[in-house]
Amino acid sequence: MSTLETRGLTRRFGGLVAVNNVSFSLDRGEILGVIGPNGSGKTTFINLVSGVYLPSSGSIMFKGRDITSDAPHLRARAGIARTFQLIHPLQSLTVRENVMLGFLFSRGMRLRQARVEADTICGSLGLERLDRGVAEITMLETKKMEIARALANNPEILFLDEVMAGLNVDETREMVGLVQSVSRRHNIGVGVVEHVMSVIRDLTHRVIVLENGEIIAAGPYEEVSRNPRVIAAYLGGAA
Amino acid sequence: MRRPLSFLIPLLALAAAALLPLVSGPYPLAVARSVLTYMALAISWDMLLRSGQISFGIAGFFGLGAYAAALSVLRGGMSPILSILFAGVFAGAVALILGLVILRLRAVYFSITTLALAEIFRVIIQNWSDFTGGPEGLVLPKLIFNGESKSLYWLVLAAVVIACAASTMFEKSRIRLALSAIRNNEQSAAASGIGIFKYLLVAFVVSSFIQGIVGGIQLQGYGFASPDAVFDSNYTLLPLAMALLGGIHGTPGPVIGALLLGIAAEFLKLHIPYGHLVVYGIIIVLVILFMPQGLYGLLRSRRHAVAPVAENRVDAGAWGK
Ligand SMILES: Nc1ncnc2c1ncn2[C@@H]1O[C@H](COP(=O)(O)OP(=O)(O)OP(=O)(O)O)[C@@H](O)[C@H]1O
């Protein structure tokens, strides 16, 4: 059994089926790409797995346990971390304090220890001057902080929702390297939602493609990118 | 810790406050007692505000405390000091039970519900005449310390010290990080493992506990409680205006605001009866518009070249959600 598995995961918003019968699995150490046109249900899928929304039907298993109806903060503690597409860093806290949260509340550390751990993990991502407020840091630093915040939970599974958006080519390359090394070093299964196909190609072992909430293709990037249905979905989405 | 001043100033202020009865005449002492009463309430209100939840129910838990104290003395034969503690515990327990329901509400829905609760408390007590004395209220046959004003003042000062201690404990512990995170963004907070409901409940219960204690002390100070007197909306409005004026999301702001506005209110009451209410209203509006970080926030941003100013404002976004 995989670390994270969903079976027939479905979420409706009124008449709209945002995620439709999605069954997938993700193992530690694996990097999975989740792609699909705008509005295909990628973010909603992450919201279901992280507990922001409850599914209309279907189930979520994590390390062999059914977590389908667990609260979001319990899933974070259990080992499912995520970043947000619409980043909302906590603006009343410093960068360091943002990162300390996971150590404090997911792992139950004391303040002093959490501070040390936050400094260490930020250092490993090249994030410095942690006393700054989050309004004072660059986009790249914000993205690194979001990853550091997620890692502070000590996750086994990590979802990154368009973490490269807003970065230039060089910064994107740096982030791709970071995600790879983070996944390897901490043996984390990473689900990457991204619109930039070169990032998906360089980063992922395997890809699932969503359209209208359904998985329409799955497999290695080279294979999926040649799939006529996938090409049609993207052209249709762009038209 | 950072600078010796941040340790010294509160200590000197406390010493000055404690010595005041030895040098002050009866009228200034009465004013000071009233200022301290509102100060404790202002601090307690701010403690919940740090989570983003804006309570309009201060008078509700204050009045509940006053009645809990009165009834525990009159019907339960409790000692005065014990009755004050009971007032806090009772208000805290009511907050715990009600909080389980109303802390699911956010923004303006929470605020209005707390306002309605205070009114419900008042109506229940007013109509449950057999037990509560109804609209005429209750009179204590004997005051604590026999009504001796210096001791009463010190008792209120003790409540302020308790409020400051609890507030500082919030600030120096993980509770500050939890409440700030919840106020900024609940989804992000939960994604870091923060049990949002638990921390909201802690803040609501502790702040209601303090309000209950202050109500219990007020009862012992005046020896009288009636629904109109103890549920007076002034007990909500004034602490709120004080905290906003002084600066929210920390202990110093409400303390400074209570000192300034409390003393100002006393003069206003003398010179323009009821005019003070207008002044509170104007202050609230002006502060929110032009000085959202309050006086203490202003002071801080002067001292530090770059200050996290954006954090200290009543989050307008929370009302638009
Ligand atoms: N809370 C909600 N209420 C109603 N509809 C929603 C809600 N959240 C998402 N949707 C709808 O569900 C569909 C899927 O949205 P989702 O955000 O998951 O797409 P996405 O694949 O992440 O898109 P993008 O690439 O633009 O980020 C969209 O049609 C969206 O409007």
Ligand SMILES: [Mg+2]
């Ligand atoms: Mg999305």
